[in-house]
Amino acid sequence: xxxxxxxxxxxIVDDEPLAHDVLKAYIARVAHLQLVGQCYTALEALSFLxxxxxxxxxxxxxxxxxxxxxxxRALPRPPHTILTTAYSEFALESYDFGVVDYxxxxxxxxxxxxxxxxxxxxASVASPSVPTTTALPAASAPAAALLLRDGTTTHRVLxxxxxxxxxxxxxxxxxxxxxxxxxxxSFRHLLSQLPAADFMQVHKSYAVPLRLVERLExxxxxxxxxxxxLGAAFRQEFxxxxxxxxx
Numbered sequence: 001x002x003x004x005x006x007x008x009x010x011x012i013v014d015d016e017p018l019a020h021d022v023l024k025a026y027i028a029r030v031a032h033l034q035l036v037g038q039c040y041t042a043l044e045a046l047s048f049l050x051x052x053x054x055x056x057x058x059x060x061x062x063x064x065x066x067x068x069x070x071x072x073r074a075l076p077r078p079p080h081t082i083l084t085t086a087y088s089e090f091a092l093e094s095y096d097f098g099v100v101d102y103x104x105x106x107x108x109x110x111x112x113x114x115x116x117x118x119x120x121x122x123a124s125v126a127s128p129s130v131p132t133t134t135a136l137p138a139a140s141a142p143a144a145a146l147l148l149r150d151g152t153t154t155h156r157v158l159x160x161x162x163x164x165x166x167x168x169x170x171x172x173x174x175x176x177x178x179x180x181x182x183x184x185x186s187f188r189h190l191l192s193q194l195p196a197a198d199f200m201q202v203h204k205s206y207a208v209p210l211r212l213v214e215r216l217e218x219x220x221x222x223x224x225x226x227x228x229x230l231g232a233a234f235r236q237e238f239x240x241x242x243x244x245x246x247x
Contacts (some may be wrong), residue, residue, distance in 0.1 A: 008119060009053060011079070013045040013068070019084065019105065023058050026112045034114065042066035043216065046074055047243045051138035056119060061085040062063045065216060066239065072097045074239045119187035146193055148174060150181040157181070159194050163212060163224045167205040177225075202238055203231040210242055229236050 010033050012023050020038055025216050026031045037052060038225045039045040042063050047247075057079040061068040068085070076099065086105045101115035145156045157176055166173040167187035175188075183190065189205045191199065201207040208223045215222040219230045230238060 007032050008055040008080075009034050009041065010056040011037045011045065011048065011052075011056060012058045013039045013042060013063075013071070014058070014122065015040050015063045016060070019060065022107065023084070023112075025105075026109055029109070030113070030116055042068060043239070043243065044241060046195045047073065047081075050244055057081040059083050062087060063143040065218060069097065070236070070239075072099075074236050080119055082119075130176060145163040146190075147179055148183045148185075150183060155181060158207075159198065162194070162199075162209065164209075164226070164228060165191060165199075165207040200234075200238060200241060202234050204233075205228045205229075213242055216242075
């Protein structure tokens, strides 16, 4: 006797608790769907998807900090996605991401079931939701110290002691654990001397060690207690690397 097909694993991503309640009730009515997670922000979902196999994403669009479409852009291989939103104006753009369906809130059960009918009926062995990310240089021995000249004084600075870099005309401000240096070097060259697995440019004028990023609010990062800007051109790569599992 053949084994029954595994259910499709579903993740709900929506910032409205009521929407979660409605979708949970609908999922419970469909035998081949299994709810495996609930996230209330796209950032939370990005982290969840790096760790958990999911075949189906029930995704809201309008969420704080990171929209549903930004989440899809950040995933190399998004799950089968059904969008659930109160806004119809994003429908055309959303189909560029290959979404299964676009449901307008309030979502009725019959409309939900029609969308689900478009999904595959068997969970794939290799879930499309677990992203394959570009390999970063492996962590090994501690990075060598840099010799940074501030005025007439040369300082020996370990990369682990650097809090952030800030472009400053023909100079670079280097914030360390003990103070700030103004170094006569180019921003790009100095950044190239730091471990690529640890440091990342997040704005045209700033680079930070990812391990010290504490929080993201809109386009503002909190790094070692200091608020720094996150540039739009760097946002997707930052989100991918910041939420990637360690190791």
